[in-house]
Amino acid sequence: MKELPGRQLANFSSSQFRTRLVIAVVLLNLMMAGLALQSLRQGLEQSRARAAVATQNIAQLLEHDIAASFERIDLTLQALVDDLQDELARTRSRRDFNSTVRHHYSRQPALASLIVADSAGTIIAGSNLYKTTPGLLADRDYFRRHRDTPAAGLVISPPLRSRLNDEWIITLSRRYDSPSGGFAGAVIASVRVDHLRQLFAGINLGPNGAISLRDLELGMVTRHPELATPEAAIGSRSVSAQLREAIQSVPTAGTYLASTRMDQIERTNTYRRMANYPYYVIVGLADDDYLLGWHRELLKTAIQITAFLLATLTMTGLLLHAWRCREADLSRIASKEKEFRTLLDTAPDxxxxxxxxxxxxxxxxxxxxxxxxxxxxxxxxxxxxxxxxxxxxxxxxxxxxxxxxxxxxxxxxxxxxxxxxxxxxxxxxxxxxxxxxxxISERREREEALKLASLVYQAVGEAIMVTDTTNRIVAINPAFTRLTGYTPGEAIGQPAGLLHSGRHNHAFFRAMWESLDATGTWKGEILNRRRSGEVVADWLMINTIYDEEGQAQWRVGMYSTVTAQKRAEETLWRQASYDVLTNLPNRRLLLDRLQQEINVARRSGAQVALMLIDLDRFKEVNDTLGHLAGDQLLMEVAQRLQACIREMDTAARLGGDEFAVILGGITDVTHVEPVAEAILRALAGTYALKEGDARISASIGIAFFPSDADHMEALFLRADQAMYAIKDKGRNGVGYVKDVWKPTLPGR
Ligand SMILES: Nc1nc2c(ncn2[C@@H]2O[C@H](COP(=O)(O)OP(=O)(O)OP(=O)(O)O)[C@@H](O)[C@H]2O)c(=O)[nH]1
CATH class of the missing domain: 3.30.450.20 (PAS domain)
Incomplete structure (x- = not known):
């Protein structure tokens, strides 16, 4: 048989499929994760780039702001210097410059103070109240620089503690000269460091952004937001290594990533060295602030990737489940197909x-x-x-x-x-x-053979009767009808006993069945009753037909009429076997039948009872009523005996006034005594003889095979002894072996 396509599908390795599916899903997820990471990295880079640009812009803006502010202050200082020098040239004397100073100071709101010192460092004019302590500023670096270097120009100080109010300030100062060209003093503008910090505070850099202003040695000038740590103190040079490296390689401006020592916040920073002033402006945007959007993106992407992973895992699970179901279906189909093929291939057709x-x-x-x-x-x-x-x-x-x-x-x-x-x-x-x-070749041949057999069966001269296993007639042929007078309608379905004459005893049929069971055949003469009632001896041959298992299926009986020779043989046999006076079996036939019963009993395990019956004082009948009367009584005794026993049992005359009865197939010996009693009663009744009434009794001796004797002669002897024991006791009774013979097994 060819294979179905389903089997080829089933052969596709399921582990191959599963491996491929899992690899595909893993690759798909890796690809998705890779794309997402790529996109995130780009986002991060873009965010950093944007942060760098923002810090650069802000740093530039601040540089301009501070520079513009310093320039305005310088212009004020220059204007004040001009006014002072004009005044000194005109008056050649020192006078009160306070009004001039305040005039200029009022135009510069960014200034903390604007003061004028003379050549000794003593403040001689100021925008605010000032100390007239002589030489108060003489030790300041910027003052000494102006005094010693006429061309110093604008001098900007590092952060200082103001000697007027102790605030942190930086000073911008210029020298002014006397009309002779000598050093006359300095004009000094102070800017509060805090003012600069407030300038930074005005710029929104997010919650963690930072701006600082450092001098060229990277000393802290000011920082927003303010921190109380030593690293954030004014003058502190504690900076990140990244800043130092960046400035070393590019001193003017640059962008770097670092976390400062003071607050440990990671930032993108831009430093910028101011063009005309000794400061670095450093602007830092905190990663946490400018990456907020990127972090959201990261979270969103992680959720999407997880959802995708879960979706693909679910899909894979469903697919694998569907595949397994399909495999189970295919395997069921394959198994059905196999069953079907086996059925087909083992079918006899x-x-x-x-x-x-x-x-x-x-x-x-x-x-x-x-x-x-x-x-x-x-x-x-x-x-x-x-x-x-x-x-x-x-x-x-x-x-x-x-x-x-x-x-x-x-x-x-x-x-x-x-x-x-x-x-x-x-x-x-x-x-x-x-x-x-x-x-159906064989069947046809069989049918032909049967047809032929049927023709033969119909045409044959011998009477044939076929019976089934229940011994019922299933077929007869025309010759059977001719012989017995029974038509098929009358015979078929009837028991085979339809033909029984009642002349054969139990042992006869038992022997027949034993032969049939053992060999399947039996042949012999049998007395049959015709439909007319006539009893005729037939010659019967029975054969058995067996089924395929060897069980008997049919019995075929062939009957033929007994021939004249057979009849002569039968007469001789009857004369040799039957008593002429009583027509009962004689001693010879009795011994035959007794032996048959013993044989049957040996196989079946049943018992056989032998009764010997002797009439009591029969001689007196002869003597008183005559010999003929004695004969008549003997015939009557024979009939009474037969009336007391079953058809299958045998009553025989042994000779004189001695009779015998065989009871076969006994399974319970207690059933025998009632029969013996019945015989006693039957024989004891009055005999109405021609010569007159007579009364007699009988003595019966009973022996059982095998309990009293294990073979026929011994059985006979025992029964005889039992009978004589009764005679001795006074006659008219039943005697048993056990009453006269104490068993001395095994030598009885
Ligand atoms: N009429 C007739 N008598 C016979 C026949 N055969 C034998 N007998 C007689 O039967 C008698 C048998 O007698 P026994 O059995 O010896 O004696 P009994 O009178 O029966 O006494 P017990 O048996 O001792 O009770 C004898 O007288 C025989 O002659 C027969 O065929 N016809």
Whole structure:
């Protein structure tokens, strides 16, 4: 048989599929994660780039602001210097410059103070109240610089503690000269460091942003936000290594990433050295602030990636489950297909499945063996190829469901009879017809043989009766009707005992059945009763027909009439076996039957009872009523005896006034005594003889085989002894062996 496509699908390795699926899902997830990471990295870089640009812009802006502010202050200082020098040239004397100073100071709101010192460093004019302590500023670096270097120009100090109010300030100062050109003093503008810090505070750099202003030695000038740490103190040169490296490589401006020692916050920083002033402006945006959006993006991406992972895992799980279900289905289909193929191939019939076009779609092994084709040679061929009968139409629906005897033809042209049955089946490929073909050659031969046998059976001269296992008549032939007078209607269904004459005892039939059971045959003479009532001796031969399991199925009895010779033999036999006076079996036949019963009892385990019966004082009958009366009484005794026993039991006359009875097949010895008592009673009744009434009694001795004796002669002896014991006791009674004979087993 060809394999179905389902089997090929089932062969596709499921572990291969699972591995590929898992690899694909893992790769897909890795790809998604890679893309997401790439996008995040780009986002991070863009954010950093934007932060760098923002800090650069702010640093530039601040530089301009501070420079503009310092320039304005310088212009004020220069204007004040001009005014002072003009005044000194004009008056050649020192005068009160306070009004001039305050005039200029009022135009500079950024200034903490504006003061004028003379050549000794003593403040001589000021925007605010000032100390007139002589030489108060003489030790200031910027003052000494102006005094010693006429061309010093604008001098900007590092952060200082104001000697006027102790505030942190930086000073911008210029020298002014006397009309002779000598050093006359300095004008000094103070800017509160805190003022600069407030300038920085006005710029929004986020919660963690920072701006600082440092001098060229990187000493802290001011910082926003303020910190109380030593690193953030004015003058502190504690800066990150990254800043030092960046300034070393590019002193003018640059951007770097670092976390400061003072607050440990990671920032993108831009430093910028001011063009005309000794300061670095450093602007830092905290990563946490400017990456807030990126962090949200990161979270969103992580959620998306996780969702994608879960979705793909779920999909994979569902797919694997579906695959497993499909595999289970395929395996079920494959198993069904295997079952189906096994069924087909082990079927005793050739089975051919024919499609709607009448072409062979599928066949079993038996078809190939029966028709002698190869599988491939049959598939696709018209189904009529197998049939020798042309007119059968396999396709027409009406033909399906049909059982019909046809002729088939093998590959080598051999024709043989078949029984074909057509059954329609609906398949996914449309309606098909299953054709089950059975080779009936043997059946045909058997039928022919039976037909012949039947003819013989009908025509034969011997009477034949067939019985079944229940011993009922199932068939008779015309010769049987001629012989017995029974028609088939009267005989068939009746027990075989229909023919019994009642002349045979139990032992006769038992022997017959034993022979039939052992050998299947029996033959002998049997007294049969005709339909007319006449009893006739027939010669019967019985044979047994067995079924395939060896069990008896039929018994065939053949009857033939007993011939004259057989009749003569029968007469002789009767004379030798029966008592002439009483017509009871004589001693010889009795011994025969006793032996038969003993044989049966040996096999069956039952008991046999032998009764010896002797009439009491019979001589007196002879003596008083005459010998004929004695004969008559003996005949009457015979009849009374027979009336007391069953048909299968035997009553015999041994001679004189001695009789015997055999009771066979005894399973319970207590059943024997009532029979013996009945015989006693029957024989004791009055005998109405021609010569007058007579009364006698009898003495009975009973012995059992095998309990009293293990063979016939001994059995006889024991019964005789039991009988004589009764005679001795006074007659008219029943005696048993056990009463007279104490068993001395085994030598009884
Ligand atoms: N009428 C007739 N008598 C016979 C026949 N055969 C034997 N007898 C007689 O039967 C008698 C048998 O007698 P026994 O059995 O010896 O004695 P009994 O009178 O029966 O006494 P017990 O047996 O001792 O009770 C004898 O007289 C025989 O002659 C027969 O065929 N016909």
């Amino acid at each position: 050739a089975i051919v499945i024919v499609d709607a076009e009448g072409r062979i779609n599928r066949v079993n092994q038996r078809t190939l063996i029966t028709f002698g084709y190869s599988h491939d040679a049959l598939i696709g061929q018209p189904a009529s190829l197998l049939l020798a009968t042309e007119e059968i139409d396999l396709v027409t629906p009406g033909q399906a469901g049909l059982d019909i005897d046809l002729w088939a033809i093998t590959a080598d042209g051999h024709r043989f009879p078949i029984s074909a049955s057509f059954t329609p089946i609906e398949t996914e490929r449309g309606r098909m017809v299953t054709m089950a073909i059975r080779d």
